[in-house]
Amino acid sequence: MAVWLDVARAAAGVNVLLLVALGSVWLRNYRRHGAAHTLGLLVFGGFLLVENLLWLYYYVLHPDFVGWFVNAGTDVQVGMTFLCGLELVALVFLARITWQ
Amino acid sequence: MDGVLWYVLASSRGGPTRVRIVRALDQRPRNANELAEELDLDYTTIRHHLDVLGDNNVVKQSADEYGAVYLFTDQTKANWTTVEEILDTVEADAEEEE
DSSP: HHHHHHHHHHHHHHHHHHHHHHHHHHHHHHHHOOOOHHHHHHHHHHHHHHHHHHHIIIIIIOHHHHHHHSSHHHHHHHHHHHHHHHHHHHEEEEEHOOOO | OOHHHHHHHHHHHHHHHHHHHHHHHHSSOBHHHHHHHHHTTOHHHHHHHHHHHHHTEEEEEESSSSTOOOOEEEHHHHHHHHHHHHHHHHHOOOOOOO
């Protein structure tokens, strides 16, 4: 089922966009007042960004990984997709309160 | 409460503006109109930030009527050292806003 691959790709892609947007707010605020709390969010967001870029690389540009994914059972596909999908839900929530 | 205060005042997009509001309210209780005038901001902008501060239990309205002044909640007063720390950290130069 290639549909799970598409969902996983989309989730990882949106995660990257959200993290860049969140990171830009946190970076601006950190440079302005250097609060440790903001720095914490920035570090946290930075590592999540690296993680999601790695996911995107595997999901989009790595033929061996994509081949393995497509041939894996539905349980594996759904589980893998959930890793990025649940993170997306968490980031959307964070974006909502950050944008207020 | 500490985390909420840091997030709402220092790490979110409207943080600096909300710090200015908290400073103004610390001088004396004011209503939304007086805050808009004092901080030279749009009334709707002030209302938006007061709503966010209210949703996060930082401020409350003294009464339900129109023009009622805003006060700090007991919770905010109990955490006032944290608020002071945030105010000292965030030197809110006016800026941006939606």
